[in-house]
Amino acid sequence: MAFGGSLHVDLSAELEDRVFPTYSAPLGPIPQSSSWQDVLLKVIETPEKYEDHIFMQTLKFVVMYDGYPKANNHLLIVPRQKILTPNALNVGHLDLLKDARRLAQWIVQRLRAKSPHLTFACGMHTIASLHQVHFHVISQDFDSERVKHAKHWLSFNSPFFAPLSLLIEQLEGHANRKGWGSLAPPLEFPPARYEPYLKGPLRCNRTGCGRDFGREFKKFQQHYLSCTLPLPPNRGLDEPSRGKSAASSPSGEPALKKKKTGAEGEAANEGAKSISTAAAAAAAPAAPAGGDDGGG
Numbered sequence: 001m002a003f004g005g006s007l008h009v010d011l012s013a014e015l016e017d018r019v020f021p022t023y024s025a026p027l028g029p030i031p032q033s034s035s036w037q038d039v040l041l042k043v044i045e046t047p048e049k050y051e052d053h054i055f056m057q058t059l060k061f062v063v064m065y066d067g068y069p070k071a072n073n074h075l076l077i078v079p080r081q082k083i084l085t086p087n088a089l090n091v092g093h094l095d096l097l098k099d100a101r102r103l104a105q106w107i108v109q110r111l112r113a114k115s116p117h118l119t120f121a122c123g124m125h126t127i128a129s130l131h132q133v134h135f136h137v138i139s140q141d142f143d144s145e146r147v148k149h150a151k152h153w154l155s156f157n158s159p160f161f162a163p164l165s166l167l168i169e170q171l172e173g174h175a176n177r178k179g180w181g182s183l184a185p186p187l188e189f190p191p192a193r194y195e196p197y198l199k200g201p202l203r204c205n206r207t208g209c210g211r212d213f214g215r216e217f218k219k220f221q222q223h224y225l226s227c228t229l230p231l232p233p234n235r236g237l238d239e240p241s242r243g244k245s246a247a248s249s250p251s252g253e254p255a256l257k258k259k260k261t262g263a264e265g266e267a268a269n270e271g272a273k274s275i276s277t278a279a280a281a282a283a284a285p286a287a288p289a290g291g292d293d294g295g296g
């Protein structure tokens with residue numbers, strides 16, 4: 001295969017004359033075999049076998065339907081370049097991540113043209129159940145019968161979900177850090193730090209709401225689906241705004257405790273949902289580990 005991360009292809013040029021595909025989700029997930037954790041690897045290796053599950057392809061990415069959609073629109077941007085886990089992401093992936101964000105912006109713009117009431121989140125689960133890094137592009141209605149538990153919602157609406165723009169900014173921080181350059185360490189996502197977010201409170205994050213339902217998922221869901229306030233703003237899609245205060249979070253999540261020094265401090269956008277480096281992880285208090293979110 002000629003595909004790979006080293007190809008110099010301008011994504012904008014590639015998308016210029018592209019006809020936007022019809023969003024038409026398959027009836028179910030890709031049948032799971034014994035190696036279900038590797039399903040995304042199979043898709044990038046032999047996409048021709050999974051056409052019904054693929055939304056579109058570019059030279060660097062396969063965009064597929066999430067097998068367990070948690071909202072009206074739910075896609076996965078999967079790089080063709082193998083990156084097995086979030087902990088493998090490093091500054092060498094910066095250009096790839098920026099292309100993924102450009103692609104997400106292109107897709108979201110067109111999905112919103114069809115459903116102007118929707119807003120979108122784009123990012124990655126910090127603890128992934130599947131091999132191969134992938135970025136969720138999900139509408140924030142979370143109106144799906146697949147959203148069955150608190151952790152399903154929290155996996156997209158707490159710092160467990162790392163917005164793509166934040167990943168990019170964090171890696172740029174690493175690259176610019178004095179003496180690190182291309183030798184910068186990969187990002188780290190220690191389960192002890194991120195899994196507790198799945199056990200946190202359920203707070204309506206529609207713009208201007210903030211109602212807290214503790215852990216009462218059914219009540220929360222009923223409210224969220226009928227709350228008349230606008231959906232939260234887009235997440236993970238924008239160029240980060242520099243110098244923004246880290247005091248408030250669009251999803252109403254508490255700011256993570258972190259050392260705000262040097263490049264680390266610079267990366268405090270999107271409500272200070274910071275991503276660990278080895279140093280920050282060492283400084284974070286240990287917390288009990290929880291289950292993962294399953295699905296895609």
Ligand SMILES: [Zn+2]
Binds near residue numbers: 204209223
């Ligand atoms: Zn509400």
Ligand SMILES: [Zn+2]
Binds near residue numbers: 125128134136295296
């Ligand atoms: Zn996922």
